[in-house]
Amino acid sequence: DIQMTQSPASLSASLEEIVTITCQASQDIGNWLSWYQQKPGKSPQLLIYGATSLADGVPSRFSGSRSGTQYSLKISRLQVEDIGIYYCLQAYSAPFTFGSGTKLEIK
Amino acid sequence: EVQLVESGGGLVQPGRSMKLSCAASGFTFNNYDMAWVCQAPKKGLEWVATISYDGSSTYYRDSVKGRFTISRDNAKSTLYLQMDSLRSEDTATYYCARASGLRGYYVMDAWGQGASVTVSS
Numbered sequence: 001d002i003q004m005t006q007s008p009a010s011l012s013a014s015l016e017e018i019v020t021i022t023c024q025a026s027q028d029i030g031n032w033l034s035w036y037q038q039k040p041g042k043s044p045q046l047l048i049y050g051a052t053s054l055a056d057g058v059p060s061r062f063s064g065s066r067s068g069t070q071y072s073l074k075i076s077r078l079q080v081e082d083i084g085i086y087y088c089l090q091a092y093s094a095p096f097t098f099g100s101g102t103k104l105e106i107k
Numbered sequence: 108e109v110q111l112v113e114s115g116g117g118l119v120q121p122g123r124s125m126k127l128s129c130a131a132s133g134f135t136f137n138n139y140d141m142a143w144v145c146q147a148p149k150k151g152l153e154w155v156a157t158i159s160y161d162g163s164s165t166y167y168r169d170s171v172k173g174r175f176t177i178s179r180d181n182a183k184s185t186l187y188l189q190m191d192s193l194r195s196e197d198t199a200t201y202y203c204a205r206a207s208g209l210r211g212y213y214v215m216d217a218w219g220q221g222a223s224v225t226v227s228s
Contacts, residue, residue, distance in 0.1 A: 034214045036152075043202060043218040044144075044152065050212040087152050091213040094166045096154040 002026050002090050006099025012107045016077045021102045023088035025069040032092035035064060035073045038101075039084040047086075048073060080106060109133040109217045111203045116222035119193055127222050129186040129203030134217075136184035137161070140206035142215060143177060143188050145199035153199075156188065157206060170196075193226045200224075 003026035013019050023033065035048040046055045048064035051071055061076040075082055083106055088099040115127040129141070143155040156177040157166045165177050176189040186203055201222050204215035 032212055034212070036215075038152075043220055044215075045218070046214055046216045049209045049214040049216075053210060053212075055209075055214075055216065085151075089152075089154075089215070094157070095168045096157070098152040098154065101151040 001095055002029060002093060002097055004088055004090055004097050004099040006088055006102060008102060009100065010103040010105070012105045013078050014107045015079065019075040019078050019082075019104065021073045021086050021088075021104075023071045023099045025071070025090055028069060029090045029092035031066065032090055033064075033066070033071045034089050034091065035062075036087045036089065037082075037084050038087065039081075042084075044087065078104075078106070109205065111205065111217060111219035113201065113203050113219045113222035116201065116224045118225045118227065120228050121193060121195060121226055123193055124189070124191045125193060125224060126190070127188040127201055127203075127224070129188075129219055131184045131186065131203075131205070134205070136179075137181040140213075141177075141179060141186045142204045142206050143186075144202045144204055144215070144218075145197075146202070146221075147196075147199040150199075155201070158186070190224070193224075195226050198224060198226045 005024040031051040033051045036044040038044045051066040052064045063074050065072045086102045110132045112130045119125045142157040145155050158177045174192045178187045203219040205217040207216045
């Protein structure tokens, strides 16, 4: 099974700050990586697909990048509405696996 | 508007069965693969199972193989998860999700509100 190692587990940042979350895949998954945001008490929502493409309706301050088997989600200017838990997901091969999540809070 | 509405959750004893349903609307259901994803209390997301758009192919995580069955009724635009031989570790919120190929990449681009399943005596 492909393991997705996500870091950090939690993150506290100030408004307007740049935030970066990473996922390391245990093997090559190409661009089969997506990012999800789960706001408190809500269902997950798709943010990024194909490692770098922004999903419809997602603010442009969110972006995704890839370097080999390391994937990053960047929030360029943190806003209050961005608090929640972020997950990566590899859909390269079953069993599909999520990262362990990053809890993002406002400092 | 895409909508996915789960039902059928609740409290069940260990070893018993439960069936979840997910009613889909706002899109052509039989054009999409569908999935179940679970989230144990205060834990992260775990993929459970996926079914192809026509029901011909199914995939499961190892811990539910032989106990859970994913199925669909395209005439009713409804996804199901039959859960047998339930264990305490199956306690979770179960989300129904639509699986799409966006620019060829497989993603879960719509989610239901979740159905809570508690396995306890």
